[in-house]
Amino acid sequence: DAGITQSPRYKITETGRQVTLMCHQTWSHSYMFWYRQDLGHGLRLIYYSAAADITDKGEVPDGYVVSRSKTENFPLTLESATRSQTSVYFCASSDVRSGATEAFFGQGTRLTVV
Amino acid sequence: GQQVMQIPQYQHVQEGEDFTTYCNSSTTLSNIQWYKQRPGGHPVFLIQLVKSGEVKKQKRLTFQFGEAKKNSSLHITATQTTDVGTYFCAGLSNFGNEKLTFGTGTRLTIIP
Numbered sequence: 001d002a003g004i005t006q007s008p009r010y011k012i013t014e015t016g017r018q019v020t021l022m023c024h025q026t027w028s029h030s031y032m033f034w035y036r037q038d039l040g041h042g043l044r045l046i047y048y049s050a051a052a053d054i055t056d057k058g059e060v061p062d063g064y065v066v067s068r069s070k071t072e073n074f075p076l077t078l079e080s081a082t083r084s085q086t087s088v089y090f091c092a093s094s095d096v097r098s099g100a101t102e103a104f105f106g107q108g109t110r111l112t113v114v
Numbered sequence: 115g116q117q118v119m120q121i122p123q124y125q126h127v128q129e130g131e132d133f134t135t136y137c138n139s140s141t142t143l144s145n146i147q148w149y150k151q152r153p154g155g156h157p158v159f160l161i162q163l164v165k166s167g168e169v170k171k172q173k174r175l176t177f178q179f180g181e182a183k184k185n186s187s188l189h190i191t192a193t194q195t196t197d198v199g200t201y202f203c204a205g206l207s208n209f210g211n212e213k214l215t216f217g218t219g220t221r222l223t224i225i226p
Binding site for chain 2: 033035040042043044048058090092094101102103104106107108
């Protein structure tokens, strides 16, 4: 009963490095999302995906890249990390086919860019 | 783009007092959802409201969706220490495009 898992849980990286955050869900949910959480800003949508090979930008996509070659995986890549990308990142999924639209969140990845 | 604001940003209450957080969207919503995030945890779904003027209750929690479907509120009666956390509303503007826009959240702390 894995649900939705994120890895790593914690990551420290240097400015300019590329880093990839992983997200895996076992429910075959069609929609997947990446949010970042910063104090005072709530949860801001970075990218989302409606299905495999379909992705779209959210509110704050600059500096990030996503892919979804398989339904269950939705990795988020920071191409050249900056200090402003220090944040807690949450992956989420939802199953539109069931008629329910609530999002199920992973445990989060705390990323620090130094 | 769609914006969802919540007030207040922080709320400190004595245990046993009531608590209310308000959510306002810049656009009409097809539905609104509420989530709770415990300190150090991840957001967990509480409820979804779909109909104009809808009111739903979960024990001590009462959720309302405005008549114009642009605002919502969450009211907790007689708060307990287990209510500590950040409460988020999240709006869905169109069915068929499941892009949830989250509010800024209200962080609730309880004074025992």
